[in-house]
Amino acid sequence: MAELPIEIDAATLEDALARDEVVLVDVREPYEWEAGRIPGAHHVPLDQLGPRSGRPPLDGEKPIVFQCRVGGRSLLAAQAFRQHGYPAASLQGGILDWAAGGRALEPDGGTVAEH
Numbered sequence: 001m002a003e004l005p006i007e008i009d010a011a012t013l014e015d016a017l018a019r020d021e022v023v024l025v026d027v028r029e030p031y032e033w034e035a036g037r038i039p040g041a042h043h044v045p046l047d048q049l050g051p052r053s054g055r056p057p058l059d060g061e062k063p064i065v066f067q068c069r070v071g072g073r074s075l076l077a078a079q080a081f082r083q084h085g086y087p088a089a090s091l092q093g094g095i096l097d098w099a100a101g102g103r104a105l106e107p108d109g110g111t112v113a114e115h
Contacts, residue, residue, distance in 0.1 A: 004063050004089040006078055010098045013065055013091055022065045025049075025058070027073050028095075028115070036110025038067065038098055046073050049080075060086060067091035067098070069115045 008016075016022040017040055026037055027046040037043070044058070046068070058064065064086060066074035074090040081088035091098065095112050099105060105112070 004065070004087055006082070006089055007071070007075065007092040008065060008089050009092050010101050010103060013067075013098070014103060016065070021062065022089075023058075023062045024091075025064055025066050025077075026068070026095075027066050027077050028068050028113075032069065032113040032115065035113035036095070036099075036105040036107075038095060039104055039106050041067070046077060049077055058086075063087035063089065065089045065091055068094050069112065070094040070096055 013022070013024070017024060024038060024041040026033055026041040026043050027049060029045060030043075033043045064081060066077040066088065067090070068074040071090055071092050071094040074094065078088040078090040099112050
């Protein structure tokens with residue numbers, strides 16, 4: 001995948017996930033994750049996230065796309081990771097935009113929790 005802009009839209013993310021070109025990391029709180037999530041996402045709450053952890057999915061093998069509810073927390077994560085040399089981006093509009101486009105959430109019947 002070409003270099004990621006700092007923010008990508010849901011359609012771009014959907015395409016990148018289908019081609020297995022990025023790692024998606026959901027930085028929301030555990031209760032938000034349990035309510036509903038983007039299929040294939042990894043969960044690392046923002047307060048547990050560190051660019052030097054070196055653990056999958058943060059090992060630098062693929063560009064990282066962070067997502068949260070509306071894009072604010074994930075943008076902070078993407079900016080921090082970029083400062084440490086990681087190819088990282090944020091899902092613009094967050095999981096709200098993802099779901100508004102009719103895209104799937106897990107588990108079946110999943111919803112976007114209030115923050």
